[in-house]
Amino acid sequence: MDVNRVDLTPAAAQLLRQLRGAHGPLMFHQSGGCCDGSSPMCFTDGEFVTGDSDVLLGSLDVEGVAEPIGxxxxxxxxxxxxxxxxxxxxxxxxxxxxxxxxxxxxxxxxRSRLL
Incomplete structure (x- = not known):
């Protein structure tokens, strides 16, 4: 069974449309570290280099944005x-x-809830 692990609120989708228009394709990363790392961070796609120590939870489809946001x-x-x-x-x-x-x-x- 394929489980959708991540979604957006309408307010977040609107902000992502704005950021996409200003910066190009986007991505999120959440490290779970302290301070800024404990929040989801939005980057220009590829600006944050992912590797074997990262998991792709899913891709966010935002109406009005051409490509999914990882x-x-x-x-x-x-x-x-x-x-x-x-x-x-x-x-x-x-x-x-x-x-x-x-x-x-x-x-x-x-915002989180148990699956």
């Missing part, structure tokens, strides 16, 4: 979240220092 998570973080469904949302506040939404006065967050 959502990656560090493998050790995935071990802890393996039985959860993640929803990317956006709230007012300071985004992660390297995440593309930081200058917009908002930040991406994860």
């Amino acid at each position: 959502f990656w998570m560090s493998a050790d973080q995935f071990e802890r979240w393996a039985h959860t469904h993640l929803t990317v949302d956006v709230v007012p506040g300071r985004g992660g220092g390297f995440s593309l939404e930081a200058p917009e006065g908002v930040r991406f967050i994860i």
Whole structure:
């Protein structure tokens, strides 16, 4: 059975359309580290180099965006979240220092529920 592990709120989808228009193809990575790493970080696709220590949770299809947006998570973080469904949302506040939404006065967050 193929399980959808990640989704978006309408507010997050709208912000991603805006960011895609300004920066080109996008990707997410969540490391599970401290500080900025504990939030989903949005990058220009390929700007964050993934490897064997990362898991592709899924691809986010956003209406109005030509290509899917990959959502990656560090493998050790995935071990802890393996039985959860993640929803990317956006709230007012300071985004992660390297995440593309930081200058917009908002930040991406994860809302989770058990599968």
